[in-house]
Structure formats: structure tokens, C-alpha cells
Amino acid sequence: MKRIFAMNRLMTVFAAALLTAVICLAQSVPAKKALTFQGKVETVNEAANSLKVNGEKVEGWMDAMIMDYKVDDPAIPKKLKAGDQITATVYEGDMVLHKVMVMPKTDNMKSKK
Numbered sequence: 001m002k003r004i005f006a007m008n009r010l011m012t013v014f015a016a017a018l019l020t021a022v023i024c025l026a027q028s029v030p031a032k033k034a035l036t037f038q039g040k041v042e043t044v045n046e047a048a049n050s051l052k053v054n055g056e057k058v059e060g061w062m063d064a065m066i067m068d069y070k071v072d073d074p075a076i077p078k079k080l081k082a083g084d085q086i087t088a089t090v091y092e093g094d095m096v097l098h099k100v101m102v103m104p105k106t107d108n109m110k111s112k113k
């Protein structure tokens, strides 16, 4: 009888340890690597909260191509228009554009002088 009680106790301790290990593992998953995306806005789709962007290659994320990307913030598409040069933060395994920023237009007149 005493032995069965000890076994139950051991199982409880084991289960608690396992649960703790699972929780620790879940928390120690490293944060996805942040990458910088750059491209030119082709079209803005406010309803879909997405942008069609002619993007430069981002190593380990996406080749240079024109494609639609969702934006993390619905306020962003309203601020953008075709032709805007943007940079955004992107994460491995996630096609959403984060922290989208419009790059200042390069002054062609000035650079020609």
C-alpha cells in the first residue's frame, strides 16, 4: 500500500516536471530573425490591407519579384500610393510587412548637377 502511494507521488512529480519542461521549451523558442525588405509600391489594396510591391531580394525570405504582401497595420495602406519606395521589417516564415516606412524620394535634379 505504501509502495503504491509512493508510485503515485512519483508520477505526480514526473508529470509536473514534464509540464514545466514543456512550458520552458515553448518559451525558449528563439524569436524569428528580423530581415529588412525594400521595394517599390506597385498598387495599394486598402480593402485587403495589402500592397503589391516590386521587392528586392531578401536572402532567406523572398527573391526579387512583384507580389502582394499583407501589412501588419491597416493604417499603412491609406498612407501609401503607387511609386512609393518603402522599407519594412519582415520575419522568416511570415509574409506580412511590419513597420512599413516610406523612403524619402531621391532628388534627381540635384544628383544630376
Ligand SMILES: [Cu+2]
Pocket: 062, 063, 065, 067
Ligand atoms: Cu514572392
